[in-house]
Amino acid sequence: EAGVTQFPSHSVIEKGQTVTLRCDPISGHDNLYWYRRVMGKEIKFLLHFVKESKQDESGMPNNRFLAERTGGTYSTLKVQPAELEDSGVYFCASSRGQGASTEAFFGQGTRLTVV
Amino acid sequence: ILNVEQSPQSLHVQEGDSTNFTCSFPSSNFYALHWYRWETAKSPEALFVMTLNGDEKKKGRISATLNTKEGYSYLYIKGSQPEDSATYLCAFGGFYKLSFGAGTTVTVRA
Numbered sequence: 001e002a003g004v005t006q007f008p009s010h011s012v013i014e015k016g017q018t019v020t021l022r023c024d025p026i027s028g029h030d031n032l033y034w035y036r037r038v039m040g041k042e043i044k045f046l047l048h049f050v051k052e053s054k055q056d057e058s059g060m061p062n063n064r065f066l067a068e069r070t071g072g073t074y075s076t077l078k079v080q081p082a083e084l085e086d087s088g089v090y091f092c093a094s095s096r097g098q099g100a101s102t103e104a105f106f107g108q109g110t111r112l113t114v115v
Numbered sequence: 116i117l118n119v120e121q122s123p124q125s126l127h128v129q130e131g132d133s134t135n136f137t138c139s140f141p142s143s144n145f146y147a148l149h150w151y152r153w154e155t156a157k158s159p160e161a162l163f164v165m166t167l168n169g170d171e172k173k174k175g176r177i178s179a180t181l182n183t184k185e186g187y188s189y190l191y192i193k194g195s196q197p198e199d200s201a202t203y204l205c206a207f208g209g210f211y212k213l214s215f216g217a218g219t220t221v222t223v224r225a
Contacts (some may be wrong), residue, residue, distance in 0.1 A: 033212065042119070043204065043215040056212065091159070093143060096193035100146030101166050106159040 006092050012076035012113045018080040021110045025094030032075050038088040082114045117141055120208050123218035128195045129224050135191040136219040138205030143184035150179055150190055154201045195223045200209035
């Protein structure tokens with residue numbers, strides 16, 4: 001079974017540019033999550049999809065971030081325009097069900113550097 | 116906002132020695148605690164999901180205990196090996212999202 005895959009693995013962009021991150025969850029996993037780790041700090045929740053619907057986007061920093069999951073399969077996270085403080089590692093995770101003890105499977109992350 | 120704390124932030128251990136570190140979390144409204152092992156540029160790998168007070172889980176040389184009444188969990192590494200070098204993350208499981216601590220980075224010296 002293929003794991004969660006993210007693309008690209010690294011991205012370096014200039015302030016003001018646009019970047020789109022992609023996540024392919026494990027097949028059959030309805031739940032998809034985006035998280036972000038800023039240097040040296042904890043991984044923080046950004047948002048949660050169930051199929052194509054956004055269940056909770058309370059962690060999205062501001063309206064420069066837009067996540068989509070058309071068709072309930074892969075998801076994209078667009079940052080437009082990027083700012084320096086957006087640098088960090090963006091993780092995607094997926095799970096078959098919901099619940100506190102449900103295991104979430106993570107991708108390897110996209111390391112975003114805004115210069 | 117859930118406050119999940121991990122200590123120490125980093126530690127060095129000699130190959131062959133054992134070590135342990137702590138995750139503390141809110142003791143009220145406890146649902147589950149997750150431990151992950153993360154090497155940079157790789158996917159965080161799930162180690163344990165713990166739900167019951169007094170729970171103890173083991174995977175090879177790594178084990179974890181859980182005290183939900185006082186709000187802490189310990190992760191133990193017995194006989195550390197260089198391949199154990201990684202950042203160990205704990206996460207408090209809410210209904211559908213995880214609240215992570217900042218991690219403990221373990222470096223095993225040969």
